[in-house]
Amino acid sequence: SQELEQSPQSLIVQEGKNLTINCTSSKTLYGLYWYKQKYGEGLIFLMMLQKGGEEKSHEKITAKLDEKKQQSSLHITASQPSHAGIYLCGADYSGGYQKVTFGTGTKLQVIP
Amino acid sequence: DAGVTQSPTHLIKTRGQQVTLRCSPKSGHDTVSWYQQALGQGPQFIFQYYEEEERQRGNFPDRFSGHQFPNYSSELNVNALLLGDSALYLCASTRGYTEAFFGQGTRLTVV
Numbered sequence: 001s002q003e004l005e006q007s008p009q010s011l012i013v014q015e016g017k018n019l020t021i022n023c024t025s026s027k028t029l030y031g032l033y034w035y036k037q038k039y040g041e042g043l044i045f046l047m048m049l050q051k052g053g054e055e056k057s058h059e060k061i062t063a064k065l066d067e068k069k070q071q072s073s074l075h076i077t078a079s080q081p082s083h084a085g086i087y088l089c090g091a092d093y094s095g096g097y098q099k100v101t102f103g104t105g106t107k108l109q110v111i112p
Numbered sequence: 113d114a115g116v117t118q119s120p121t122h123l124i125k126t127r128g129q130q131v132t133l134r135c136s137p138k139s140g141h142d143t144v145s146w147y148q149q150a151l152g153q154g155p156q157f158i159f160q161y162y163e164e165e166e167r168q169r170g171n172f173p174d175r176f177s178g179h180q181f182p183n184y185s186s187e188l189n190v191n192a193l194l195l196g197d198s199a200l201y202l203c204a205s206t207r208g209y210t211e212a213f214f215g216q217g218t219r220l221t222v223v
Binding site: 004033035040041042043044045048088090095099100101102103104105 | 116145147152153154155156157160168170200202204209211212213214215216217219
């Protein structure tokens with residue numbers, strides 16, 4: 001979607017390295033979701049951010065939503081092969097009804 | 113507790129045919145959304161069902177229709193299939209303003 005841009009499109013990192021994926025919206029977000037997808041499979045929920053400046057962590061993954069609620073970043077610390085997959089950010093622009101507008105995804109490969 | 117289940121997992125259809133995909137939401141969820149994901153793209157919102165009514169719709173033609181049953185399960189129907197309808201179809205369920213849980217998807221191939 002043109003409304004939501006992810007970068008980079010793909011990323012290859014060595015195991016143990018840190019990495020960051022960015023998600024930028026052309027308009028103010030009501031909420032921002034991060035999902036992970038294995039090739040051809042369903043989406044696994046990672047985190048939901050709603051408040052400007054909010055930051056959430058789960059295991060080695062941290063996501064932040066900027067104060068203006070138009071940009072989010074996903075940071076993985078000490079990457080592992082299990083982190084490999086496609087990371088998708090999804091935007092809720094209206095609130096309450098769960099229609100999610102997704103970015104095109106970032107394909108992450110972790111080399112042992 | 114079963115999550116979101118979709119059937120079938122894979123399907124091959126011929127152009128012009130009709131197809132029905134099925135989705136059972138996560139226990140306790142009452143809202144079902146359908147998404148289409150073309151290869152290399154993010155999922156695109158098709159429509160959402162709540163209380164057996166279509167509540168929201170994305171930018172998809174009328175060939176795409178759906179239904180929600182009293183037990184909250186849902187069907188996605190696509191008529192007059194085109195080659196461009198080949199994609200992974202994902203179902204997501206929610207209740208209120210909570211994160212959406214996704215099924216594993218149905219891979220539709222139109223030949």
